[in-house]
Amino acid sequence: xxxxxQLGSHVSVSEGALVLLRCNYSSSxxxxxxxxxxxxxxxxxxxxxxxxxxxxxxGINGFEAEFKKSETSxxxxxxxxxxxDAAEYFCAVSVSTGRRALTxxxxxxLQVQP
Amino acid sequence: xxxxxxxxxxxVLKTGQSMTxxxxxxxxxxxxxxxxxxxxxxxxxxxxxxxxxxxxxxxVPNGYNVSRLNKREFSLRLESAAPSQTSVYFCAGHSxxxxxxxxxxxxxxxxxxx
Numbered sequence: 001x002x003x004x005x006q007l008g009s010h011v012s013v014s015e016g017a018l019v020l021l022r023c024n025y026s027s028s029x030x031x032x033x034x035x036x037x038x039x040x041x042x043x044x045x046x047x048x049x050x051x052x053x054x055x056x057x058x059g060i061n062g063f064e065a066e067f068k069k070s071e072t073s074x075x076x077x078x079x080x081x082x083x084x085d086a087a088e089y090f091c092a093v094s095v096s097t098g099r100r101a102l103t104x105x106x107x108x109x110l111q112v113q114p
Numbered sequence: 115x116x117x118x119x120x121x122x123x124x125x126v127l128k129t130g131q132s133m134t135x136x137x138x139x140x141x142x143x144x145x146x147x148x149x150x151x152x153x154x155x156x157x158x159x160x161x162x163x164x165x166x167x168x169x170x171x172x173x174v175p176n177g178y179n180v181s182r183l184n185k186r187e188f189s190l191r192l193e194s195a196a197p198s199q200t201s202v203y204f205c206a207g208h209s210x211x212x213x214x215x216x217x218x219x220x221x222x223x224x225x226x227x228x
Contacts, residue, residue, distance in 0.1 A: 004156075006156075009154065034216065036219075042221060042222075043118075043204060043219040043220055043221045043222050044157075044204065044206075044219040045219075046216060046218075049216055090156055090157070100145065100208070101147055101159045101162055101172060102147075102157070102159075102206075102217055103159075104149075104156035104157040104158070105156050106154055106155055106156045107154075107156050
């Protein structure tokens with residue numbers, strides 16, 4: 001079985017500062033990894049995904065994430081935070097066998113201070 | 115394309131009442147999923163359907179039933195609602211082998227059980 005740990009349930013940054021949201025995973029087989037964003041009272045929107053093609057993955061809205069197998073990590077970064085980035089972010093893992101469902105982390109709520 | 119749609123958006127039930135949450139998709143997804151979202155716990159899989167006519171339990175199936183009568187629709191039924199089922203429910207789908215398990219989510223149903 002696979003699992004995801006997101007360190008920090010709340011992260012607060014100033015507008016223009018670096019955003020770093022942490023995600024560590026556990027999987028016995030090569031994983032697919034995802035970051036989803038949820039704006040208030042909305043569904044989940046895919047930010048980016050790792051599918052083994054490249055370890056540095058670029059997503060929408062200026063976000064990117066780097067897959068590090070040795071550290072079992074898939075941290076999400078953005079060089080300069082914008083007020084509109086305030087949302088909840090979920091890291092998720094899936095594998096290519098079995099039911100293919102996503103296993104989610106507990107989420108990180110990002111606040112952006114003016 | 116409407117994508118993944120869910121009805122209703124909001125619902126308040128009394129303990130012991132029953133209801134069905136509806137989910138429909140026009141994205142030709144083979145697999146469909148029901149998740150529940152609770153604060154600090156991310157999303158947890160309730161049931162999934164790998165194809166029309168098949169369903170299987172996820173992490174937290176107790177108190178729920180599902181039905182996948184055709185490719186488009188996947189419903190979730192609460193036979194006797196309990197306060198512990200107060201949550202936000204998301205339906206999701208994905209298409210198949212080449213999608214790397216990327217899932218598309220509906221807008222959610224916010225359910226309160228009194």
